Amino acid sequence: MTSVKSTRKNKYRITINMETSLSNLLLDKEQIPYPQSQSYRDELTVKENRIEIISMRSGIVDLKGVFLNHQSALYRQITKSLVYYYCATRKPTQIKKIKIERMTKKFSTEVVLNKKDITQVVNSEAEIGALQNINLNALKLVFLENRKAHGFLFGLTYLIKSLHADSKLGMFENKWKAFNAIYKAAANATKDFDCHLFIRNDLIDNPNFYPLILGKVSELTGQDIRANTRWIKFIHNNYSTINQTRAFKDFVLRNEDYRIKKIVYDTLTVRETFLKEKGFYDEVVNHLNTDEATVNNSHLAATLCIKYAYFARNKLMHAENIESGFRLVPLNKEENELSWLSSLLVLLIQDLININHRF
Known part of the structure; x- marks a missing residue:
């Protein structure tokens, strides 16, 4: 740890004991900055059964307040350590x-939370194995203190929480929030449209950096996609008026993958009148009838994970359907769709985490 000035007389030690007897060392005395720090670092050690954070501070920290103020520097370090722990284990x-202990040369004081007092970060039934593809060296970004690191850290908290929820809708909602935080950090932008365009272009221009999501969509057939989406509703929603016909034409023309083209061709009648009235019909049909065997997994991944998933997210968040708790039959079409989209989003998110150094 960086040498500490004499004014930093307060030593804080945070220990988090986990319910396992395994003691595998996952991270050894990692030096991590903290909010508002300059050259100073805290020291983090992570074992499978125990997390320890050592911090030196000049000020006196209210130990009980650490758990109540989620903006506190010590709480932020706890969050970072738990994110790393669950991704690593x-x-x-x-x-x-x-x-949490405060120790000086003269005395020490401590605050202890036992299991009954703790709101667990993950449910014991959470499918944490879904995080298996995260590169732990890339994950160390979350220890840093900058805009990009914060975005990825916040996104990872939602990603981890998304692995268990009361409903498929809740799991998808948290995955989308994770994606939202991460794509804004990656694109260094705030508007969804700008971020979506950035991720789409990067998927297309640099497919080698997206092995997880592109490997998954390469296995999909047109029948898989139709069975798990509400494509006609998607078209009706996104291109609802004749004034949006040019946008629909542009959407069709910028997608070359044969599976998307076949689905659009099969459902074209829902916008045929608009296309003919605007004079775009022949151009669209010609595009759909050429290069019918072209595979473009980047186009397909971007369409499903960004364009279509954003449509599904808006339908969910804008309360345009009845609340899921009022659906009396489990695994209805909407839940199946969101579960399927979740299985794609989690892979794209992990790809973005693994290549965060590029942004």
Whole structure:
């Protein structure tokens, strides 16, 4: 740890004991900055059964307040350590005890939270194994203190929470929030449209950096996509008026993958009148009838994970359907769709985490 000035007389030690007997070392004395720090670092050690954070501060920290103020520097370090822990272990291990100690040369004081007092970060039934593809060296970005690191850290908290929820809708919602935080950090932008365009272009221009999502969509057939989407509703929603016909034409023309083209061709009648009235019909049909065997997994991934998933997210968030708890039959079409989209989003998110150094 960076040498500490004499004014930093307060040593804080945070220990998080986990409910496992395994003691594998996952991270050894990692030096991590903290909010508003300059050259100073905290020290983080992560084992499978125990997390320890050592911090030196000049000020006196209210130990009980650490758990109540999620903006506090010490709480931020706890969050970082738990995000790393669950991505590294890929197990829904429960927290057994958390202790925060303040130690000086003269005395020490502590606050302890036992399991009954702790709201667990992950449910014991969470499918944490879904995080298996995250590169742990790339994951160390979350320890940094800058805009990009914060975006990825926040996104990862939603990603981890998305691995268990009361409903498929809740799992998808948290995955979309994770994606939202991460694509804004990657694109260094705030408007969704700009971020979506950035990720789409990067998928198309640099497919080698997206092995997880492109490997997955390469296996999809047109029948898979139709069975798991509401394509006609998507077209009606996104291109609802004749004034949006040019946007629909542009959407069709910029997608070359044969599976998308076949689906659009099969559903073209829902916008045939608009296309003919605007004089775009022949151009669209010619595009759909050429290069019918072209495979473009980047186009397909971008369409499903960005364009279509954003449509599904808006339908969910804008309360345009009845609340899911009022659906009396489980695994209805909407839930199946969101579960399927979740299985794609989690891969694209992990690809973005693994290549965060590029942004």
